[in-house]
Amino acid sequence: MHQPVKKNMNIFLPTDENLLRAVSVLKSGGVISFPTETVYGLGADAFNPKAVACIFEVKKRPFFDPLIVHIASLEQINMLVSDVPASMNRLAERFWPGPLTLIFKKKESVPDIVTAGLDTVAVRMPSHPVARRLIELLGSPIAAPSANRFGSISPTEAIHVREQLGNSVDMIIDGGPCEIGIESTIIKINGDSAELLRPGGVPLELLSEELAAIHVIDQTSMVEAPGQLPYHYSPVTPVKLVNRISSDDIEHANYAFLFFKKPELPIDDRRAFILSQSGDLREAATNLFSALHRLDKIGADVILAEHVPGHGLGRAIMDRLLKASNKSKRGAV
Ligand code: TXA
Ligand code: MG
Numbered sequence: 001m002h003q004p005v006k007k008n009m010n011i012f013l014p015t016d017e018n019l020l021r022a023v024s025v026l027k028s029g030g031v032i033s034f035p036t037e038t039v040y041g042l043g044a045d046a047f048n049p050k051a052v053a054c055i056f057e058v059k060k061r062p063f064f065d066p067l068i069v070h071i072a073s074l075e076q077i078n079m080l081v082s083d084v085p086a087s088m089n090r091l092a093e094r095f096w097p098g099p100l101t102l103i104f105k106k107k108e109s110v111p112d113i114v115t116a117g118l119d120t121v122a123v124r125m126p127s128h129p130v131a132r133r134l135i136e137l138l139g140s141p142i143a144a145p146s147a148n149r150f151g152s153i154s155p156t157e158a159i160h161v162r163e164q165l166g167n168s169v170d171m172i173i174d175g176g177p178c179e180i181g182i183e184s185t186i187i188k189i190n191g192d193s194a195e196l197l198r199p200g201g202v203p204l205e206l207l208s209e210e211l212a213a214i215h216v217i218d219q220t221s222m223v224e225a226p227g228q229l230p231y232h233y234s235p236v237t238p239v240k241l242v243n244r245i246s247s248d249d250i251e252h253a254n255y256a257f258l259f260f261k262k263p264e265l266p267i268d269d270r271r272a273f274i275l276s277q278s279g280d281l282r283e284a285a286t287n288l289f290s291a292l293h294r295l296d297k298i299g300a301d302v303i304l305a306e307h308v309p310g311h312g313l314g315r316a317i318m319d320r321l322l323k324a325s326n327k328s329k330r331g332a333v
Contacts, residue, residue: 033161034175259272
């Protein structure tokens with residue numbers, strides 16, 4: 001039958017039977033969590049406004065923060081958008097399926113609750129086979145933000161979803177750890193100009209091969225995508241960003257440490273995490289949110305996190321670390 005992995009838990013393996021069950025939950029207006037290659041999503045039928053409202057409720061997310069709509073095939077984009085500009089087509093062809101979200105003018109029929117009343121809709125075609133299968137079986141796009149509580153660390157494993165959202169979600173489909181581990185890059189194109197609304201899984205350098213100029217939006221001044229708040233992705237423990245963790249720092253018994261690569265310092269594995277032994281940015285991105293989840297649990301006074309190089313996926317990692325540390329400065333969310 002539909003056996004959860006463990007008793008009293010709403011975590012299910014992605015068997016055909018469980019995916020069919022998830023689809024019937026979606027069809028009846030429920031909310032499920034599912035794996036994507038970036039982070040776990042919290043999905044509902046994008047054309048069911050009541051179900052989409054449940055996403056906001058479960059996440060405690062303000063209604064002014066629009067959602068990304070996930071599709072499984074290029075045909076499905078026609079359900080959301082009337083006109084796909086040539087430049088967007090090029091990006092979709094090269095980067096879909098994958099960690100890129102594109103902003104389009106929306107069709108009337110896309111519910112306002114999905115787009116927070118904006119006349120645009122964010123669309124992404126994930127590459128994760130479980131996400132794709134779910135969308136295909138539903139036969140319709142799935143609206144899904146990351147499956148964390150608003151402002152908290154994004155989930156890259158089913159257990160992270162369970163820890164944050166508990167039984168408030170009908171089913172959590174466990175597809176194992178997310179391969180990319182950091183959210184999609186969000187790009188908006190207006191005529192000749194392209195804007196990077198959020199750095200993510202597709203590095204800016206690759207997008208630059210397809211677009212003449214990309215304007216990197218300063219997210220502290222962003223009005224259009226209110227979800228891009230300057231504080232986000234935050235553990236409960238305050239996060240402090242430093243260039244390098246020093247030998248003085250590691251003397252603090254109540255600190256936790258997030259190293260980019262293997263340091264030349266003696267470290268205590270119980271309160272330190274190395275994102276990538278060799279300093280590989282891809283591996284660092286994959287491990288980032290898991291590391292924050294883990295370090296947040298040890299009850300440290302502060303998590304000292306090291307800068308990573310700002311190129312490639314490093315741009316997205318630094319964005320998430322900065323936002324995590326901003327919350328600590330503001331004491332907000
Ligand atoms: O990798 C991802 O993108 C993951 C997986 C689940 O697909 N999703 C994700 O969703 O990160 P979420 O809701 O956590 O972040 C989506 C961001 C929000 O900050 C929101 O403001 C922005 O996308 N967004 C959504 N619709 C938009 C629109 N029409 N214009 C500008 N920004 C938009
Ligand atoms: Mg999110």
